[in-house]
Each structure stands twice: as structure tokens, then as C-alpha cells.
Amino acid sequence: MEIISLNVSINTLSLGDMLRSFLLSVTLIFLGSIFSGKIYAQVLPAIFLHTDKGAYFPGEPIWFKGYVINEGILDQSVRNLYIDWGNTQGSILEHNVYLVAKGITPSQFVIPSNYAESELNLNAYTTLIAKNREMGYFKTLPILQQSARTRAAVLANYFLSFIQKVGCI
Numbered sequence: 001m002e003i004i005s006l007n008v009s010i011n012t013l014s015l016g017d018m019l020r021s022f023l024l025s026v027t028l029i030f031l032g033s034i035f036s037g038k039i040y041a042q043v044l045p046a047i048f049l050h051t052d053k054g055a056y057f058p059g060e061p062i063w064f065k066g067y068v069i070n071e072g073i074l075d076q077s078v079r080n081l082y083i084d085w086g087n088t089q090g091s092i093l094e095h096n097v098y099l100v101a102k103g104i105t106p107s108q109f110v111i112p113s114n115y116a117e118s119e120l121n122l123n124a125y126t127t128l129i130a131k132n133r134e135m136g137y138f139k140t141l142p143i144l145q146q147s148a149r150t151r152a153a154v155l156a157n158y159f160l161s162f163i164q165k166v167g168c169i
Helices: 015-035 148-156
Strands: 046-051 061-070 080-086 092-099 104-110 119-125 137-142
Touching: 046 119, 046 137, 061 080, 080 104, 092 104
Parallel strands: none
Antiparallel strands: 046 061, 061 104, 080 092, 080 119, 119 137
């Protein structure tokens, strides 16, 4: 490939000449990338996730469904969805890999029963965006904490009885 060099003094160029020069250089770079067989842009999949509830208690499962979409349709080529479950300080509690079939992954994650924070963060990504995880999907889930006294009071207030009724209807 030939390299074309333009040596032009900026002081003598008008605004129209500078615009033509800029467009020429952009065109040459574009044509050079096409003829060299290299692609400089990469289409990355978009990840969407929805959960069964808006808030959770420690020890509860989070049922979710993940979608991997590329150019507006479900991505058939992606096989794994990676999710990092972490706390608000940025520590990763668990790193999970979920199987993606036809662009969809239905699954679950059980919140540890001793989880004491008020929020749980998830970061979902694929292998294409693993190096740039900030381009993945982020979601913060509220975690409702119950004190031991409240939990014991709730359990103590339940009473179940069966009354048999006999008669004609």
C-alpha cells in the first residue's frame, strides 16, 4: 500500500481548502482500512436482564432472565453470560457463568443468608466485552434486612388451625 503525504502550509489555506484536505485524509484512511482487510470497528452485543422482584431478603433466590442482543435481534453466537455479584464496596462475592441458548439465559442466584448490606450489585458481560466490563450490564438490587427480634416475632405470630364443618349445602 502506498502512503500519500500531504505537505501543505496551514497559513495559506482557506477554510474550504482545509475542509477538503480533512475529507481527503479521512477518505484515504477509510479506503486504506478496506483494502488492507482490517476492520477497526467492532459491534458489541447489548445485555439486558430482568429479575422476578424489585427487592430481596438475604437467603432468597433471585430469579432472572438475561437477553444478549446484537444489532436488534437475539445473538445466536454467544454461549456464555458472565455475572459478577458484588457488594457496594466493589468486592466480588461470586463470579458465575450462565449458559446462553438462542440469546436467552433463564437462571437464578441465591443471596447468601449472612449478607448484611442494603444493596447487591450485579455486572453482566460476555467474552467480547470482558476486557471492558464497564460496557456490560449493571444493576443494583435492594436487600431488605430484618433484625433477629423482628424475624422471631413474625414467626411466633403464625397460628394455623383446621376446623371441620359438617352439614348440608
